[in-house]
Amino acid sequence: MSAVSQHHEVPAGPDEALAVVDAQRGAYLKRHEIRPAPLLAAWGMAWLVGYAALALYREPDYGLPSAPYRFFCGCLLVALLFTFAYIIPKTRGVRGRSSREGTYYGCAWSLGMALSTIILSRANTFLAAIDTPGANEVASLVSNAVPCLVVGVIFLMSAALWDVPVMGVLGGWILLVTLVVTVVGMPWAWWVMSVAGGGGMLVAAVVSAVSGAKRGA
Template identity: 55%
Template sequence: MSAVSQQQEVPVGPDEALAVVNAQQQTYLKRHEIKPAPLLTAWGLAWLIGYVALALYREPDYGLPRAPYLFFCGCLTVALLFTVAYIVPKARGIRGRSSREGTYYGLAWALGMPWAWWIMSVAGGGGMLVAAAVSAAAGAKRGA
């Protein structure tokens, strides 16, 4: 059917127009809404099960055999694959600013996970060293 031959009903009044808009919003949300519960469940299980494996198999000298570490990485990989499989179909068809912002958010999250140790090291440890230096300088000014 061509667009010209299609019969479309035009809403008669503002109430009908609002009903059409609400119906379109609901259809959009069903198709594109990314609910946090499935993602949080996947990642929560991956962390819970993965870290339990690491905790149970640590050695007395805090060494870690390769198998639990690989299991932990496998748990994270499964959660990542689930996340991609869940989000990609929901994001299909979204263009413009929303698409770019979603891409940036996803990349920041993903990069923030492989770089977390560096962030904790530099921001956490470095921040505490800066605070120590400021504290020491303030103490020296007071004559303490």
């Protein structure tokens, strides 16, 4: 390698070296940074639309109607697939601490949701055998509260782990909304989850996008 080529590859001074570091950091963030706004928007829309469907087609005995419930699950599935499609390319090639954090984070989601599903399956089987409006109401509220408890706690831990304040606020908001819904009960539960829960996520997505744009400016 000639002296001339070496001169062009090595930064001429501190300012040029800092510019090279900033450029490399920007390229890394563009490839690997996981921004909260797209995920919050996806889940906010899923909650807003999905819970509204449950509220509009609520059965008189507080049971979960089949078609709206499948639509609700479909909304959550779309949001989940979008989450995987967004996160997996961002984490590809990441090694070390970031990779371990991502693995633990994925385990928290998968194991937490798996355990909540098993708990709800056992509880709902018992409540279905009773088959009264009161039992149906409790089954619906508990089926909503347990997964929201997992989501809210994981969001709060995510905020502490990655220093993302908007996720901490959102996690606390989800827990607060779910607490209110569980206390208030039917017939307003699904409307509160739709407007306050889904709407809260959409507001958080806008706040996150605006704050991210200001940092990038």
